[in-house]
Amino acid sequence: MLELKPTCECCGEVLPPNSPKAVICAYECTFCLTCAREHLNHICPNHGSKLVERPSLPVSAMVSPLSGASSTSAV
Ligand SMILES: [Zn+2]
Numbered sequence: 058m059l060e061l062k063p064t065c066e067c068c069g070e071v072l073p074p075n076s077p078k079a080v081i082c083a084y085e086c087t088f089c090l091t092c093a094r095e096h097l098n099h100i101c102p103n104h105g106s107k108l109v110e111r112p113s114l115p116v117s118a119m120v121s122p123l124s125g126a127s128s129t130s131a132v
């Protein structure tokens with residue numbers, strides 16, 4: 058199962074689960090977007106795998122009570 062690491066493995070920057078700055082390789086190494094871009098060239102240094110944007114947590118796992126603005130428009 059997917060184990061989300063909370064920090065960049067390169068610089069140690071904290072990357073919250075919903076951080077848009079987190080990227081992962083195919084083997085789930087986690088880096089920040091800055092490291093990926095600045096000196097990793099979007100390639101995992103451990104595996105040579107491409108670094109891609111980390112998907113955020115599934116919606117079913119995080120239901121936000123604040124976003125309920127799509128229920129009163131029947132056509
Ligand atoms: Zn970093």
Ligand SMILES: [Zn+2]
Pocket residue numbers: 082083084085086101102103104105106
């Ligand atoms: Zn890796």
Ligand SMILES: [Zn+2]
Pocket residue numbers: 067068092096
């Ligand atoms: Zn770095």
